[in-house]
Amino acid sequence: MTISIQINQLKKTYRSGAKAVHALDGVDLDINSGMFGLLGPNGAGKTTLMRILAGIASPTSGRVVVGGYDISGAKNRAIVKGMLGYLPQELGLYPELTARQFVDYMAILKGMDDARRRSARVSEVLEMVGLTAQADRKLKGFSGGMKRRAGIAQALVNDPRLLIVDEPTAGLDPEERIRFRNLLVSLASERIILLSTHIVEDIGQTCRDMAVLSRGQILFRGSPNALTQAAAGHVWTVTTAEPRRPDNGLSVVSMLHLAEGVQYRLVGVHPESYPGAAAAQPGLEDGYVWLMKEKNQAVETMAA
């Protein structure tokens, strides 16, 4: 059975004295089964949105319906939590428990009381994340990647219809990142997987549907391909021996030191000041930078 998420005019404001911060400012989203990527800079409101969907934070206003349940009520929130797997950005574990004990504990908290079924499922998810050999080792001896895998194992233990993973690849080495992304994709056919990240590559490699969130607002909703194509005609490469970085309204996406100088990859309206600029095929990262420029949002590029 597949589920869907409907988010209407979702707002979340944090108040501290007279100061108000609008973490989410009128978010509208419909999300269906499969991998859904939520991309945005740090502080965009992604974690707030994830926490609201996980039933941990309450919206200031707006409506969120998960699998037909409006999560504004405590009873519905509990039902949604029962179909949820959650891997938070700051993953805290119990160092004295083994991976098996930790996942078993989380399974109990998720309401899996039948010891035999629970034990089988715990072994199954540890196998899925490749931790069978380390299942009886204490978590305090695990590497960052192994801890993340233990985290995803606990998230999967109740066979969730909705899996929320917040910045899951932060701090992982390239091999762990690839393994983690592949694991998520392999799980996506039967559920919604909501992947929140500020790493563009993670979205491009895994999602067919995505949104860009910045300053609490949705700036883009569509496929990674559509975001990439939005930058078509606005991406150039310039090779120059000048020490000064290209500017004139252009954002430097990357730079490469070559024998003849420095090759810059630029995104902007037009490189008038650089007659030697060559048009380049856009990538998802270029699409993201172009979108942020178009929407007058600050973007952390190399020119910033």
Add this chain to the structure above:
Amino acid sequence: MNASLVTLRYAVFSRRADQYWFPAAFLALFLIMLVILRGSVNAFTAAQAYLAAIIPMLAGILSAYAVLDDPALELMFATPRPSWRLLLERLAPIFLVSLLTALGFQGTAAGLQVDLSGLGNFIVTQLIWFCPTAALMGLGSLLAFVLAAPTGGALAVGGVWIAQVILRGWFLTHPLARHVYLFYSIHVPEDPFLPVNQLSLVGLGVFCLIAACWLLDRQERYI
């Protein structure tokens, strides 16, 4: 094994080790005092102080850390476990430690032939530590949630405990305050108001726990 027992086992093993060393250290300290003071009237006073004052204080302080010090708090909040159950499961190891240290202390005292019969019969002796422990466990939990900070809660519980130690005379004579005086059973054990005081302390603990559950439902305050 029953899921509740497994949960208790995990709740015990998932806590930081210092939360067990702390009560163990105080137990050892007071047992050493018993050995040194054995045969003198001060041994009885030390035993009284340990049971009626130290055990409740430790339980109150540890209760402030019971939930909010959990490293996997956000994961815990994302489960459908009701707040009251989360709270009780986290407080159970603290109560268990209090129970074991209280009984262990009494057993060792008996082994050392320190006469604790002045505290009353077995049930009365257990009420001496149980009632203030219940009150301070509830208060510790509640204050940690009110302040959204376990250390703040622990300090506040310590403050209440010290205030009651210092203001003994006022608490004993005030017609209302004496009902929530933590050390009533050791200062006026024969007083006819003692059962009322003990009931009030347990009632205060239960009230604080109910309020703590209500506050724990506001999960985003603590992450």
